[in-house]
Amino acid sequence: MSKKEVLGNVASIETTGFVDGPGIRVIVFMQGCPLRCLYCHNPDIAFFNDEKTLMSPEQIVNKVLRYKSYFGKEGGVTFSGGEPLKQPEFLLETLKLCKLNGINTALDTSGVGENFEELLNYVDTVILDVKAIDNDDYKKLTGLEIDRFNNFLKSVQKKKIDLWIRQVIVPGINDTEENIINLKKFISKLKNVKKVELLPYHDMAKPKYEKLGIEYRLKDTKPMDKVRCNQLQKLLLSDNNEDNTITQTCKVKNKKCNKSTTHAC
Numbered sequence: 001m002s003k004k005e006v007l008g009n010v011a012s013i014e015t016t017g018f019v020d021g022p023g024i025r026v027i028v029f030m031q032g033c034p035l036r037c038l039y040c041h042n043p044d045i046a047f048f049n050d051e052k053t054l055m056s057p058e059q060i061v062n063k064v065l066r067y068k069s070y071f072g073k074e075g076g077v078t079f080s081g082g083e084p085l086k087q088p089e090f091l092l093e094t095l096k097l098c099k100l101n102g103i104n105t106a107l108d109t110s111g112v113g114e115n116f117e118e119l120l121n122y123v124d125t126v127i128l129d130v131k132a133i134d135n136d137d138y139k140k141l142t143g144l145e146i147d148r149f150n151n152f153l154k155s156v157q158k159k160k161i162d163l164w165i166r167q168v169i170v171p172g173i174n175d176t177e178e179n180i181i182n183l184k185k186f187i188s189k190l191k192n193v194k195k196v197e198l199l200p201y202h203d204m205a206k207p208k209y210e211k212l213g214i215e216y217r218l219k220d221t222k223p224m225d226k227v228r229c230n231q232l233q234k235l236l237l238s239d240n241n242e243d244n245t246i247t248q249t250c251k252v253k254n255k256k257c258n259k260s261t262t263h264a265c
């Protein structure tokens, strides 16, 4: 048991993750989240603070160490959720212990939390879910103001931590080229960005909401078209700036066109 006897409320642990951070990783999903994102696909973890498995930092690190031989140069542990920043004391102790044991650490987060300054000293990569960059859009999506996200990002930048940026793309909400161009400008001002990903919204969590008796607020929204999402990702990563648009087949004349989707050529 750690000196502070701090225990984490852990929803689950996945032992072989390939997408949530560099290399092969153990993913620790923490219970609870202060946000209420319209598209949350883990409402069972995020919207409830009930006790799942209570674990000490030592128990977590001992479990992670069993997989250390698979990590190679890049792999390690990722704390995800829910929102791991909701349990800052536990996170601080666990991250410290990870670093003492030579384990690479990543934090998969919305950036909404408190008391994160010290724990960030033990984080190698922050995987930041950028819900929106405008306060009104952010509030519509998450139910919260954007200020805490902005404060967190400032600290991450100050500490020069490697940054992965993610945004979930939802039809009718943020699947416009205008949004992508604004996101691109936003990212261009950030330092230490190692990866940028757009994730297509899906509705596979609907049955979970039904089972939990929670209203699924995007019931009229279709899953994001993956091809279109890839096009937007290309736009986001392209070298050109504001006036960059996606080449696609024009629905009117069935030919390639360089204008945006909503034009009539």
Ligand code: SF4
Pocket: 033, 034, 035, 036, 037, 039, 040, 041, 042, 043, 046, 081, 082, 083, 110
């Ligand atoms: S931040 Fe993540 S876990 Fe929390 S409500 Fe939003 S999508 Fe769900």
